[in-house]
Amino acid sequence: MLTITDLAVKFPSRFGDFTAIEDVDMVIKPGEIHGLVGESGAGKSTVGAAVIGLLQSPGYIAHGSLTLGDTDLRTLTPEQAHAVRGDRISMIFQDPQTSLNPLMTIEDQLIETIQAHADVSTAAARQRAVDLLEEIGIKNAAERIKAYPHQFSGGMRQRVVIALAICTDPELIIADEPTTALDVAVQSQVLKLIQRLAKDRKIAFMLITHDIGVIAQVADRVTVMRKGRVMETGETAQVLGAPRHPYTRALMDAVPPLDYRIDRFRVPQEEGADFERSLGQKAEDWLLAGVQGAPTGLTLQNLYVRFAGPRTSLFRKPEPYVALNDVSLTVRPGSIMGLVGESGSGKSTLAKAITGLVKPSDGTMILGDEVLPGGKARDRHHPSRQLVQMVFQDPYSSLNSRHRIGAVLEEPLWFYGFVKDADQRKELAASMLALVGMQPDAIDKYPHQFSGGQRQRIAVARALLARPRFLICDEPTSALDVSIQAEILNLLKDLQAKFGLTILFISHNLTVVRQMADDTAVLRNGKIEEIGKTEDVYERPQAAYTKSLLALTPVMQRASFAVAAHD
Amino acid sequence: MVYFILKRLVQSVFVMLAVAFLAFSLFRFVGDPITQMTGVETSVADQERLRDELGLNDPFILQFGRFTGDMLQGDFGFSYRTRQPVAEMIADRIPATLELGIVALLISLFVGIPAGVYTALRPRGIATQTILMTTLVGVSIPTFVIGIMLIFIFGVQLGWLPTFGRGGTVQIGGWESSLFTVEGWRALLLPAITLGVYQLTLTMRLVRAEMMEVMRTDYIRFAMARGVPMQKLHYKHALANTMVPVITIIGLQFGGVIAFSIVTESVFQWPGMGLLFLESIRFVDIPVMGVYLVVIAFFFVLVNLIVDLLYVAIDPRLRVRDVQ
Numbered sequence: 001m002l003t004i005t006d007l008a009v010k011f012p013s014r015f016g017d018f019t020a021i022e023d024v025d026m027v028i029k030p031g032e033i034h035g036l037v038g039e040s041g042a043g044k045s046t047v048g049a050a051v052i053g054l055l056q057s058p059g060y061i062a063h064g065s066l067t068l069g070d071t072d073l074r075t076l077t078p079e080q081a082h083a084v085r086g087d088r089i090s091m092i093f094q095d096p097q098t099s100l101n102p103l104m105t106i107e108d109q110l111i112e113t114i115q116a117h118a119d120v121s122t123a124a125a126r127q128r129a130v131d132l133l134e135e136i137g138i139k140n141a142a143e144r145i146k147a148y149p150h151q152f153s154g155g156m157r158q159r160v161v162i163a164l165a166i167c168t169d170p171e172l173i174i175a176d177e178p179t180t181a182l183d184v185a186v187q188s189q190v191l192k193l194i195q196r197l198a199k200d201r202k203i204a205f206m207l208i209t210h211d212i213g214v215i216a217q218v219a220d221r222v223t224v225m226r227k228g229r230v231m232e233t234g235e236t237a238q239v240l241g242a243p244r245h246p247y248t249r250a251l252m253d254a255v256p257p258l259d260y261r262i263d264r265f266r267v268p269q270e271e272g273a274d275f276e277r278s279l280g281q282k283a284e285d286w287l288l289a290g291v292q293g294a295p296t297g298l299t300l301q302n303l304y305v306r307f308a309g310p311r312t313s314l315f316r317k318p319e320p321y322v323a324l325n326d327v328s329l330t331v332r333p334g335s336i337m338g339l340v341g342e343s344g345s346g347k348s349t350l351a352k353a354i355t356g357l358v359k360p361s362d363g364t365m366i367l368g369d370e371v372l373p374g375g376k377a378r379d380r381h382h383p384s385r386q387l388v389q390m391v392f393q394d395p396y397s398s399l400n401s402r403h404r405i406g407a408v409l410e411e412p413l414w415f416y417g418f419v420k421d422a423d424q425r426k427e428l429a430a431s432m433l434a435l436v437g438m439q440p441d442a443i444d445k446y447p448h449q450f451s452g453g454q455r456q457r458i459a460v461a462r463a464l465l466a467r468p469r470f471l472i473c474d475e476p477t478s479a480l481d482v483s484i485q486a487e488i489l490n491l492l493k494d495l496q497a498k499f500g501l502t503i504l505f506i507s508h509n510l511t512v513v514r515q516m517a518d519d520t521a522v523l524r525n526g527k528i529e530e531i532g533k534t535e536d537v538y539e540r541p542q543a544a545y546t547k548s549l550l551a552l553t554p555v556m557q558r559a560s561f562a563v564a565a566h567d
Numbered sequence: 568m569v570y571f572i573l574k575r576l577v578q579s580v581f582v583m584l585a586v587a588f589l590a591f592s593l594f595r596f597v598g599d600p601i602t603q604m605t606g607v608e609t610s611v612a613d614q615e616r617l618r619d620e621l622g623l624n625d626p627f628i629l630q631f632g633r634f635t636g637d638m639l640q641g642d643f644g645f646s647y648r649t650r651q652p653v654a655e656m657i658a659d660r661i662p663a664t665l666e667l668g669i670v671a672l673l674i675s676l677f678v679g680i681p682a683g684v685y686t687a688l689r690p691r692g693i694a695t696q697t698i699l700m701t702t703l704v705g706v707s708i709p710t711f712v713i714g715i716m717l718i719f720i721f722g723v724q725l726g727w728l729p730t731f732g733r734g735g736t737v738q739i740g741g742w743e744s745s746l747f748t749v750e751g752w753r754a755l756l757l758p759a760i761t762l763g764v765y766q767l768t769l770t771m772r773l774v775r776a777e778m779m780e781v782m783r784t785d786y787i788r789f790a791m792a793r794g795v796p797m798q799k800l801h802y803k804h805a806l807a808n809t810m811v812p813v814i815t816i817i818g819l820q821f822g823g824v825i826a827f828s829i830v831t832e833s834v835f836q837w838p839g840m841g842l843l844f845l846e847s848i849r850f851v852d853i854p855v856m857g858v859y860l861v862v863i864a865f866f867f868v869l870v871n872l873i874v875d876l877l878y879v880a881i882d883p884r885l886r887v888r889d890v891q
Contacts, residue, residue, distance in 0.1 A: 052792055086794025098785040102884060103807050113793045148883040164793060 002028040002051065002172050002204060007064035009046050009055060020046045020059065021228040028221075030171065031202040033194065035219030035236065037212060037251075039481035040452070043228040044208045048174040051206070052089050053081045068172060087117040090165040094177040096157035100149035106133075106160055107145040110167055117168040132163050136193060154343075155186030159193070166197060172204045173197075179214060183342035183508065188552040191218050210481060212255050213511075213554030216240055224248045254482040258511040258555045261535075264493070265486035265515065280435030286428055287464060287499055290418075295334035295500040296368040296387065296469035298354065303327040303363035305349050305526075323349040324360070325526040331470075331519070336496060336503040338517025338534060340510055340549070346526040347506045351472045354504070355388055367470065386416050389468035393475035395455035399447040405458055406443040409433070412466040429465065436461045436491060453484035460491065464499075471496075474506045489516060510553045514538055522546050575875055579868045584635070586864035590857035591634045595627075638861065648852040656843065657858055662742050663733060664832070664839030668825045670755055671763035676817070679767045683774025684806060690779065702768040714761040714834035721757060729754045731836035758835040762828055766820050773816055777809035784808075810881055818874035822867035 007024040010017040021043040028034040036044045049055045051066060053073065066073040068088060076084065093099040101109060110129035111122060120128070126145075133141035136159050149157060158178065165173050175194065179187040195218050197203050207219055215222050215236060223233040224245065232245040243249045253266040304327075306320040324346045331337040341347050352358040354365060359375025366372065367384050378384065392398040399408055409429035413419045419428060430440035436457045447455055456476060463471060473492065477485035489512065496503055507513050513520055514534060521531040522543065530543040541547045601614050601623070609617075618624060622633065637644070643653040682702075686695040705713070722730035733745045734754030745751025781787060782805055790804050829841035836842070840859060847855040879885045 054788065054791060082791075082794055082797065084794070085792055089792075091789065091792035093785050093789055095785060099789045101786045101790065101804050101808070103882060104804070105883075109790075112795060112799065116793070116795055116799075150884045161789070164789070168793070 001030060001069060002026070002206070003065075003067045004047070004051070005065045007047070007050060007066065008062040009043075009050050009059055010062045011059045017062075019062075019228060021050075021225075024064070024225075024228075024230055026223055026230070026233070028172065028204045028206060030204050031198050032220045033198050033205040033207055033218050035215035035222040036206060036208045036225065037210065037215055037222060038225035038231075039210060039251075039483065041227070042225040044210075044225055045176055046228075047225075048091070048176055048206060048208055051172075052085060052091055052174055054085075054091075083117075086113060086168050086170065088170050089172045089174065090168065090170040092158075092161055092165050092173060092175040092178045095181045096154055096161050097181070099161055100157060100164075102149055105146055105148055106152075110145070110164060113164055114167050129163070129167065132167055133160070136163050137189070138163075154182060155189060158182060158186070158190050162190070162193060162197075166201070166203065169201070170203065172206065174206045174208070176208045177210070178207070180209070180211065184510075184549060184552045184554075185342065187214070188217075188554070191554075194218060211554070212240070212252065212482070217554040224251065251482065254486045256486070256511045256515045258514060258538075258550070258553055261515060265490050267483060267486045267490065279440055280431055283428060283431035283435045283464075284498070286431075287467065290467040295502050297333035297335075297502055298331040298470060298504070299364075299366040300327055300329050300350075300354075301364045301366070303350075303353060303365065304361045305346070305353055305358055306361045323526050324353065327363070327523075327526070327528055329521050329528060329531055331502055331504055333502055334500050335518040336505050336516055338513035338520040339504060339506045339523060340508065340513050340520065341523035342508060344525075345523045347508075347523055348474055349526075350523070351390065351474050351504070351506060354472060355390060356382075356384070386412075386466050387468055388470045388472065389463035389466045391456070391459050391463050391471065391473045391476045394479050395452050395459055396479070398459055399455060399462075401447050403446075404443070405429075405433075405445055405447065408447075408458065409443070409462055409465055412462065416466060418467065429461075432461045432465055433458070436464070436495075437487075451484075452480050453487060456480065456484075456488050457491065460488070460495070464495065469502060471501050471503045472506070473503060475508065476505075477512065478507065478509060485512070492516070510538075510549060511555075522549070571879070572876070575872055579872060582868050583861075583864060586861055587635050587638060588631065590860045591631050593853050593857045593860075643858045644854045646847075646852050646855050648847070648850040648855070653854050653858045656855065657840065657862060659743070660838065660840045660843045661862075662744060663837060664825060664828055664841060666744065666746060667755065667758055667762060667828060667831070667837060667839060668821065670759040671766065671824055671828075672817075672821055674759055674763040675767035675770050679770030680774050680806075680813075682767075683771040684778055684801065686771070687775045687778035687782065688801060698771075702771060705764045706768045710761060710765065710830050711834050713764055714758070714831055717757045717761060718834070728757055730757070733838060758831050758837050761834070762824060762831045766817075766824060769820060770813065770817060773813050774806075774809055777812055778805055781805045781808045807881065811878060814874055814877050814881070818870050818877075822863075822870050825866050826863045 004024055004026040008022045009020045011020055012018075024043075024047055026034070026036075026047070036047060038044050046055070046059070049059075050061055051073070053076075055061070061074060068084075071084070071088075073081070073084070100106075104112075107126065107129065110132070111125040114120065114125040114128055115122070118125075130141045130145055133145060138144055138156060138159055144152075149160070152160060162178075178194070179190050182190060191214065194205060194207070198205055207215070209215060219236045221234065222236045222239045224231040224239065224243075224247070226247050232239055232243065232248045234244075239248060240252060243252055256262070256265060303324055304322070305324040306322050309319045309321040327346075327350065329337070339347055339350065349358060353360050353374065354372070356372070356375060356378040359377070364371055365374065367387065370384075372378065372384055373382070406426060406429055409432060410422075410425045413425045413428065419425045426443065430443050433440050433442055438454060438457050438461070442450070442454075442458070447458070450458065459476075476492070477488050480488065492503070492505075493516070495501060505513065505516050517534045519532065520534045520537040522529045522537070522545065524545050529545045530537060530541065532542075537546060538550065541550060601618050601621075605614060605617065622630065625633075641654060643657070645651065646653050646656060649656065682698055686692075686698055689695050708716075718730045721728045729750075732754055733751060735748035735750035736743045736745045737747045737751075738744075739747075745755055787800065787805055790800050795804070825840075827841075828837075828839060829844060831837065832839045832841035833845055840862070843855065844859045846852070847859070
C-alpha cells in the first residue's frame, strides 16, 4: 500500500525555489487503480517521479513522507532505492515508440530485468518472459520474443512495455499517460489489460492522465490536481458524478459529450476576456472585405495517393504503399467537414494532397469551381496557395521560434501582396490578435513566451491573415488541455460563422468532431468507410468500423455516475 | 541488405574513378613528363619520338583508359626520382603508416570512449572539467607543436623514448612490422600519441554529447525505472545507442588520420607514406603523388564501407524489415 503524506517537491532556481507540488496526500491500496488527473503543469507526473525516485535534476523532495508497505521510501540510500525500482515499484511511460531500447530484442530486455531482481537462470527467466507475453496477449510469444521493438505495432509495443513493468511482480505501477499516444481501439485494450492486472495480480496502479474519459472507464478512486495541489479526491463515481470542488466541476464541464450536440463548449475560465474586443474590429472589417461572395467548397473525386513501399527484392519494383484509396468527398461551401480515423488512416495525407504538399497519383480535386493541380504542378502563385490555409497540430513546432509574433503574422500580408504599407500591416496584425482573443501587445514577443493555447490562437490568426476561404485544421487541439481545447474550438466556430469559412476538421477525437462538424467522414486505411451528416453518422452509424470506434471511445457519463454516487 | 551493399559498392566505384581522374590530370597538367624524364641534351626529335612511343599523343580518353587499366592490374608506373616501380615504393611504406594510424586510432578509442562516458555521467565533477579543459588545450595546439613538445620532454629531457624512425622492425611475409619488438613499440609511442590526440578529443566530446542526449531518452528512464543495474544501463543500453553517430565520425577521421599523418611522420621522421609523399612533392615526382592520391582515396572508401556495414550490425532497424 502506497501512502503519500504532505508531499512537497521543489526545484531550486536562480530566483529561489519553485514549488512544483505541495500538500499532496494520497493512499493507493493493493489492486486499486487510482486516477490522477489535471491539466498540463498540474504536477501529476512530478508526484509519480517522486514516488519512484526519478525526479528530474535538480528537483528534490522538500518535505512529506512516502511509504510503500512498511518501507519509508525517503530514507533509502540511492542503491536501495534503485533496487526497489522495478522490484516493488515500476513505471509505464506514455509513448511506446520511445520507451523501449531500439537496439535490444524484447527477450534481452525482459530477461535482463527479471534477472536484475531475481536470482534465476537465463532459461527460467526466458520461460517466465514468454509466459508473461502470452498472458498479456501477444500470440506466438516464444517466436515473437526474439523480435526488436520496431517490429511491433504501437499497441503491441505498449503491451511489451507493460510486460516489462510487471515481469518482476511489483506492488505498485505508475502509469504516466499510458494510452495518450494510442488509438481508441488499442487504448481500450490496454485499459482492459490494466484493469485485469489490478484485479488478478493485486497490483496498485497510479494512473496519471489528462483524459477524464479514461479515468471514468477504469479508475476506482481519483485525485484531481491543479497547480501542484490536490483539489479533490474520492471515489470515481463521486468525483466525476457529483464534484465538490468548483475546479473539478469546471473541468467536467469542459469535456465535450459524445452522445449529443452542444451549441458552445463550456469554458472553465475565459482567458483574456477582459480587454476591449473592439480592437479586433479593423481585422474583422478587413477580412469581411476580402471574403465577399459565396463560400468556397471542395470536392475530391476518386483521389489516390501512393508512396514507394519498402524494397523486398533486388530485381522487382517495390510494391507501392497506398495511403489514399479512391477517396471521394464533398465539403459543402461554408460547412465544417469532420474527418476521423486512427493513426495511419491517411488523414494527414489527405490534408497534404489538398494543400499541394503531396502529389496524388490519381483523381481530381476541385476547389470552388477550379481544378487544383497536384503537388509541384501547382505553382507558387496559384490562387489556392492563398485560399487554402492550415492550422497544425503542434503549436510548439508550427511557429518559428526565432521570429517575433509580429513577423509571423505580417508575413502573409506582404507575401500575398495584401497590404503594402509596413505600419498598416503591423496595425492589422495587432487587430487580428485581438480578434482571436489575445492582447495586441503580443506582437513584439516570441512564441516561447506563450502557452500552448495562446500559440494555437496565434496560428489561427496567421491562417486568417492570408484571407483564406478554406481552412484545414489538422488535429488543432489534440496537444491541448480540455479547457484550452474548448476555447480554441469555440473560437474556430465563431470565426467560421462570421466569415463563411469552409473547414476541413481532422481529428482522431470523435467527441470533438461531433461537436464541430456538419458532416463527418470516417477514414480507415486510406478508404472512406462512411460519410454523411454528423447526426446520422453518430446516431445511426452504418459501417461496422464506425460502430466499433463509437463503442470504444471512453465517455464520461455523468448521469450514470451521479446515480451511482447516490446509491 | 544485399541491395544496400551493392549500392554502396557501385558508389565506391564511381568515387574511385573520380579520384583516378584527378590523379591522371596531375600528369596532364602539372608539368610535362617528357621534360621531367629527359635531360637538356635530348634533341627535340628524340623527345617527340619518346612522346609518341609512350602514347602521350593519343586521345585523352584512351590515355585515361590505359592509366586506369594499368592501375587495376597493379601496374602503377615508375617513379621519376628513383626509377623504381611506384607499387613497390608504396608497398614498402604502407605498413609503417597503417601501424601508426591504427595504434593512434586504438589509443583514441580506448581513452576517448571511457573518458566520454565518464564525463557524460558526471557532468559537474571536477575531474570532468579538468579533462574537458586539457583536451581542449590539446586540440588547440597544432600537431607538430605537440610532436615537438613530446620529443623535447620524453626524448631529449628524460631520454626515455627514441625521437625518430621505427626502431626495431620484423619482416612478416613482406610486411615490415614494428609491433613485435620492444624497440619498435618504444619508437611508435610518441608519434602515435601525437597523431591520436586530436581524434581522442573528438571521440571523447562526441561520445559525451551523444551519451548525455541518450541518458535523457525515455528508454533509459524506463530502464532506470525497472531497476536495471547501473553498470548495464550505462554500458549496454546507453553506450550502444551512442555508437552510430560516433562510428561515422571515427570512420571519417580514420581516413583523415592516414591521409594527414604527413605532419606527424615528418616530425618523427617516420618512414611512412606521408614522408614519401613529402619527398615526392619536393622532386615533383608526379607518378608517386598520383598513386598516393589513389591509395588514400581507396582507404577512405574502404573505411566508409566498413562503417556502413557496422551501422547495420549495430542497429537492427537498418536491417531488412520483417514482414509482420
